[in-house]
Amino acid sequence: xxxxxxxxxxxxxxxxxxxxxxxxxxxxxxxxxxxxxxxxxxxxxxxxxxxxxxxxxxxxxxxxxxxxxxxxxxxxxxxxxxxxxxxxxxxxxxxxxxxxxxxxxxxxxxxxxxxxxxxxxxxxxxxxxxxxxxxxxxxxxxxxxxxxxxxxxxxxxxxxxxxxxxxxxxxxxxxxxxxxxxxxxxxxxxxxxxxxxxxxxxxxxxxxxxxxxxxxxxxxxxxxxxxxxxxxxxxxxxxxxxxxxxxxxxxxxxxxxxxxxxxxxxxxxxxxxxxxxxxxxxxxxxxxxxxxxxxxxxxxxxxxxxxxxxxxxxxxxxxxxxxxxxxxxxxxxxxxxxxxxxxxxxxxxxxxxxxxxxxxxxxxxxxxx
Amino acid sequence: xxxxxxxxxxxxxxxxxxxxxxxxxxxxxxxxxxxxxxxxxxxxxxxxxxxxxxxxxxxxxxxxxxxxxxxxxxxxxxxxxxxxxxxxxxxxxxxxxxxxxxxxxxxxxxxxxxxxxxxxxxxxxxxxxxxxxxxxxxxxxxxxxxxxxxxxxxxxxxxxxxxxxxxxxxxxxxxxxxxxxxxxxxxxxxxxxxxxxxxxxxxxxxxxxxxxxxxxxxxxxxxxxxxxxxxxxxxxxxxxxxxxxxxxxxxxxxxxxxxxxxxxxxxxxxxxxxxxxxxxxxxxxxxxxxxxxxxxxxxxxxxxxxxxxxxxxxxxxxxxxxxxxxxxxxxxxxxxxxxxxxxxxxxxxxxxxxxxxxxxxxxxxxxxx
Numbered sequence: 232x233x234x235x236x237x238x239x240x241x242x243x244x245x246x247x248x249x250x251x252x253x254x255x256x257x258x259x260x261x262x263x264x265x266x267x268x269x270x271x272x273x274x275x276x277x278x279x280x281x282x283x284x285x286x287x288x289x290x291x292x293x294x295x296x297x298x299x300x301x302x303x304x305x306x307x308x309x310x311x312x313x314x315x316x317x318x319x320x321x322x323x324x325x326x327x328x329x330x331x332x333x334x335x336x337x338x339x340x341x342x343x344x345x346x347x348x349x350x351x352x353x354x355x356x357x358x359x360x361x362x363x364x365x366x367x368x369x370x371x372x373x374x375x376x377x378x379x380x381x382x383x384x385x386x387x388x389x390x391x392x393x394x395x396x397x398x399x400x401x402x403x404x405x406x407x408x409x410x411x412x413x414x415x416x417x418x419x420x421x422x423x424x425x426x427x428x429x430x431x432x433x434x435x436x437x438x439x440x441x442x443x444x445x446x447x448x449x450x451x452x453x454x455x456x457x458x459x460x461x462x463x464x465x466x467x468x469x470x471x472x473x474x475x476x477x478x479x480x481x482x483x484x485x486x487x488x489x490x491x492x493x494x495x496x497x498x499x500x501x502x503x504x505x506x507x508x509x510x511x512x513x514x515x516x517x518x519x520x521x522x523x524x525x526x527x528x529x530x531x532x533x534x535x536x537x538x539x540x541x542x543x544x545x546x547x548x549x550x551x552x553x554x555x556x557x558x559x560x561x562x563x564x565x566x567x568x569x570x571x572x573x574x575x576x577x578x579x580x581x582x583x584x585x586x587x588x589x590x591x592x593x594x595x596x597x598x599x600x
Numbered sequence: 601x602x603x604x605x606x607x608x609x610x611x612x613x614x615x616x617x618x619x620x621x622x623x624x625x626x627x628x629x630x631x632x633x634x635x636x637x638x639x640x641x642x643x644x645x646x647x648x649x650x651x652x653x654x655x656x657x658x659x660x661x662x663x664x665x666x667x668x669x670x671x672x673x674x675x676x677x678x679x680x681x682x683x684x685x686x687x688x689x690x691x692x693x694x695x696x697x698x699x700x701x702x703x704x705x706x707x708x709x710x711x712x713x714x715x716x717x718x719x720x721x722x723x724x725x726x727x728x729x730x731x732x733x734x735x736x737x738x739x740x741x742x743x744x745x746x747x748x749x750x751x752x753x754x755x756x757x758x759x760x761x762x763x764x765x766x767x768x769x770x771x772x773x774x775x776x777x778x779x780x781x782x783x784x785x786x787x788x789x790x791x792x793x794x795x796x797x798x799x800x801x802x803x804x805x806x807x808x809x810x811x812x813x814x815x816x817x818x819x820x821x822x823x824x825x826x827x828x829x830x831x832x833x834x835x836x837x838x839x840x841x842x843x844x845x846x847x848x849x850x851x852x853x854x855x856x857x858x859x860x861x862x863x864x865x866x867x868x869x870x871x872x873x874x875x876x877x878x879x880x881x882x883x884x885x886x887x888x889x890x891x892x893x894x895x896x897x898x899x900x901x902x903x904x905x906x907x908x909x910x911x912x913x914x915x916x917x918x919x920x921x922x923x924x925x926x927x928x929x930x931x932x933x934x935x936x937x938x939x940x941x942x943x944x945x946x947x948x949x950x951x952x953x954x955x956x957x958x959x960x961x962x963x964x965x966x967x968x969x
Contacts, residue, residue, distance in 0.1 A: 239689040240667065273913060295914045296868070298609065315914055316856040318868050319931040320608040339857045339866075342930035367915055368857060368866050401912065487685040488708045488737060497708075497737050499665070499687050503946045507876040543770065544642060544942055545664045545684055546736055561711035562688045573913055577872045578947075 233527040234587035235483070238564055241504045242483045243579035245590055246529045250275075250461060250479035251283055257443060257460050258287050266449060269293050269312060271438055271458025272303055274573045276593035277582070280461065281306050293438065293456045297321045297328065302593035304332045313337065314397065314438060314456065316360060316368055319346040329353035337397055339369050341380045348388040355390060358397035358436060361422065363415060367401060372418040375425070395434040395453075396422050400442055408441045408470065415442075416450035423451045444472035464572035465510055465521060480582070481523055481530050481566035482575060484547060486559055494556060496549040500567060501542040506574035516540075520567035522549060524558065529585040530566045539567055602896040603956035604852070607933055610873045611852045612948035614959055615898045619644075619830060619848035620652055626812065626829050627656050635818060638662050638681060640807055640827025641672055643942045645962035646951070649830065650675050662807065662825045666690045666697065671962035673701045682706065683766065683807060683825065685729060685737055688715040698722035706766055708738050710749045717757040724759060727766035727805060730791070732784060736770060741787040744794070764803040764822075765791050769811055777810045777839065784811075785819035792820045813841035833941035834879055834890060849951070850892055850899050850935035851944060853916060855928055863925060865918040869936060870911040875943035885909075889936035891918060893927065898954040899935045908936055 234244075254270070261268035270284055271293040281292065281303060290309040294300045300311045301324075311332055316339040317325075328334060335356035338344050347355070359381055362369035370377045385391040398419060400411045419435045427433050437449070438456030444467070449455075462480045463473040484500030502519075511517050518538035523530040535552040542548075547567070551559075559565060569575035576582075580595030603613075623639070630637035639653055640662040650661065650672060659678040663669045669680045670693075680701055685708040686694075697703060704725035707713050716724070728750055731738035739746045754760040767788060769780045788804045796802050806818070807825030813836070818824075831849045832842040853869030871888075880886045887907035892899040904921040911917075916936070920928075928934065938944035945951075949964030 239693065240665065240687065296609065315868065316866060318609070318854045318856050320854045320933075324608065340930060343856070346931065367910070367912065367917060485687045485689045487687050487712070497685060499684065502875065502877075502943060506871070507943070508871075541736070543736065544946070548736060561709060562715065564689075574871060574876070577913070 234583055234585055235525060235527065235564060237583065237587065238483050238485075240485065241500045241579070243575065243582050244481045244483050244525075244530070244566065244585055245582035246479050246481075246585050247283075249477060250280065253460055253463060253473075253477060253479060254284055254287055254289075257455075257457065258289065260443075261455055264447070264449060266452065267291075267454040269436070269454055269456045270461060271295070271314065271456050273299065274458040274461050274576060276302070276576065277591050278303070278306055279590045293458065297324045299593055300332070300334065301328060304328065309333065310335055310356070312358075312456070314399070316340075317343045317347065317357075319343050322347065322350045325355065326350075326352045329355055335394055338381055338385075341377070341384060344381050344384045344391070348384055348391060351388065351390045353390065354392060356392040356394045357385065358394050361396050361398045361418065363398050363400040363411070367399075369398070372422055393430055393433070395430070395436060397436045397438065397456075399438045401439055408445045412442055412446050416448075416452070420451035440467060441470045441472045445470075459573055462572040462576065464575075465568055465570045466508070469510060469512075475521075475532055475568065478568050478572070480572050480576065481525075481568050482520070482579070483525060483564050483566055483583075486561055486563045486565060489556070489559065489561055491556060494551050494553075496551050496555070496559065496565075498539075498547045498549060498565070498567075499545060500539075500547040501545045503544055504575070504578055505539070505542060505547070505567065505569055506571060506578050507542065508571035508574050510570045518570070519547065520569050522551075522555060523566040523568055525564055525566045603952055603954055604894060604896065604933060606952065606956065607852050607854075609854065610869045610948070612945065612951050613850045613852050613894075613899070613935065613954055614951035615848050615850075615954050616652075618846060619649065622829055622832060622842075622846060622848060623653055623656055623658075626824075626826065627658065629812075630824055633816070633818060635821065636660075636823040638805065638823055638825045639830060640664070640683065640825050642668065643827040643830050643945060645671070645945065646960050647672070647675055648959045662827065666693045668962055669701070669703065670697060673697065678702065679704055679725070681727075681825070683768070685709075686712045686716065686726075688712050691716065691719045694724065695719075695721045698724055704763055707750055707754075710746070710753060713750050713753045713760070717753050717760060720757065720759045722759065723761060725761040725763045726754065727763050730765050730767045730787065732767050732769040732780070738767070741791055762799055762802070764799070764805060766805045766807065766825075768807045770808055777814045781811055781815050785817075785821070789820035809836060810839045810841045828942055831941040831945065833944075834937055834939045835877070838879060838881075844890075844901055844937065847937050847941070849941050849945065850894075850937050851889070851948070852894060852933050852935055852952075855930055855932045855934060858925070858928065858930055860925060863920045863922075865920050865924070865928065865934075867908075867916045867918060867934070867936075868914060869908075869916040870914045872913055873944070873947055874908070874911060874916070874936065874938055875940060875947050876911065877940035877943050879939045887939070888916065889938055891920075891924060892935040892937055894933055894935045
């Protein structure tokens with residue numbers, strides 16, 4: 232029986248072959264360049280997909296919250312890194328988790344490290360997060376006073392182990408990836424040169440999918456921590472990180488109405504399923520996802536492109552090409568490639584593989600039960 | 601102990617007093633105007649809040665999916681209405697649910713009603729959904745051929761009971777609520793006049809928060825089905841449906857970093873918590889939520905307004921006024937009034953009341969366990 236027969240309501244499909252190919256490709260690239268790959272599991276948030284990563288020899292992952300670390304620690308990892316400025320209100324949870332799991336965290340200010348220095352009960356490693364220039368988070372790379380203050384406070388507690396610097400050049404999503412990396416590499420090299428003598432094991436870890444996908448010269452960087460590449464999405468296609476054929480997830484949605492005069496298809500699939508992230512194509516079309524045709528083994532790209540032009544909470548409206556209109560009826564399923572797969576996965580909290588298996592997600596404990 | 605001490609990570613706070621006041625106010629208005637109120641529970645999706653509604657004498661609710669109907673049917677309702685164009689792939693689930701619960705659905709085309717006429721096993725009522733003019737969904741009010749075809753097919757199966765017409769003037773979110781209602785009332789009166797003789801029990805149900813909040817003359821409309829008003833949000837403040845003091849939910853977020861030079865506060869609270877819905881204020885500021893100060897009994901509005909100016913998956917960046925900066929430290933909690941409370945509640949899937957009680961949400965079965 233095809234996996235499609237199992238679907239009655241919006242369901243996030245996962246093509247295992249594409250997903251594993253993405254993992255293999257990034258691992259091969261990292262190996263070839265002598266870099267360690269520590270994939271960010273904020274995207275899949277899945278034990279099953281964690282096993283696929285382990286099968287490729289990956290032994291450490293990144294997550295973005297202590298809750299996600301708790302979930303992923305149900306399988307054994309050499310280390311779990313929480314790539315988010317440490318939230319001191321979660322110190323008790325960190326103390327509990329670190330009794331059984333090796334954890335590293337990120338520090339961006341002296342307040343957090345002071346609190347930890349007083350309250351930690353187990354060994355915990357930390358990175359200092361460096362502001363990649365777009366001001367979201369981190370210490371500026373030229374703010375050596377702050378870096379030295381953090382290191383000094385940490386040095387007073389032997390439970391705190393400095394691992395190095397972490398940078399997320401997230402503005403590579405908005406500007407030229409190459410330009411962003413040129414700046415990033417210069418800043419990170421200068422930091423490495425400054426601190427490597429005091430900390431001979433120091434590493435520079437860099438986490439973003441556009442850079443990890445596009446760049447081939449990583450200079451002072453030792454480790455890559457991208458996440459989105461595990462699934463990719465239309466935003467990454469637009470940036471140039473991948474092709475549409477590399478997107479490993481598609482939202483299957485039931486068609487509930489078709490207006491052949493206005494060429495609109497109404498589907499059960501809206502903001503609570505896809506998220507409200509949108510893209511603007513080069514021709515000015517704003518959309519929330521792109522239509523693919525589902526078949527027994529997965530999905531295929533139609534020759535003409537149709538987009539989800541509107542979403543509300545549960546509704547999605549597709550502006551359909553004639554090619555698409557000819558192929559669909561009320562009650563059919565079609566697929567939507569997501570604009571931002573991390574958000575869509577976070578909304579859907581579980582996957583159906585195109586082989587018909589249910590696949591877990593951290594937030595979907597009650598999924599399919 | 602204050603409810604605040606329970607919070608270590610992003611948590612959706614619910615002020616029961618505000619929420620109940622919103623329910624009471626809308627119920628009183630409906631009573632005064634001789635209208636039935638059938639609140640839309642897509643917003644709270646909660647059994648606990650369902651009980652508050654029942655305590656006010658409300659005996660029917662609206663939901664937007666069969667899954668939500670299944671959840672809300674754990675408590676007894678006179679009827680549960682699924683306000684979404686019926687998805688024929690869920691006919692089996694409908695047949696199962698309707699063995700124990702009175703259900704009504706919405707029909708927008710002949711394909712769906714034909715399928716149901718062949719496959720229903722229990723009594724089910726239906727509304728014909730009328731396109732309110734913005735083309736999202738429904739039959740045009742002047743498309744009497746389609747309406748008559750649907751009614752004819754339905755009449756051939758005694759299990760199908762026609763209840764009336766449903767309209768969601770959702771474009772009242774974007775244009776003048778008064779203008780939208782003027783059109784809506786004219787269209788619905790004409791439909792009522794046309795069909796009331798064949799269907800003497802026919803009702804006109806209208807579901808949107810702006811109209812239900814602002815309008816005082818409902819003409820041919822018999823029943824109101826708004827949902828967002830149970831919580832309200834900043835979008836509704838902008839439309840004029842409510843004041844900021846009427847918003848019943850706020851996302852409590854931990855502060856993880858403060859940059860006093862750039863006046864930025866970094867919080868754990870991003871798109872996966874608030875959703876990516878944004879507002880543009882009259883002065884051009886685009887934001888994802890507004891800061892409130894939390895205290896032991898709930899929250900208060902500061903005298904100067906600070907907004908969440910950026911969100912990524914887990915991060916939120918607040919551009920803070922001097923007033924706010926003076927009051928906060930790393931590790932503190934602050935509150936964020938959501939732009940769109942239905943989406944935020946859907947992301948968070950559970951509530952902590954300001955009295956310290958955990959409150960359920962349909963999607964959060966594993967919440968707090």
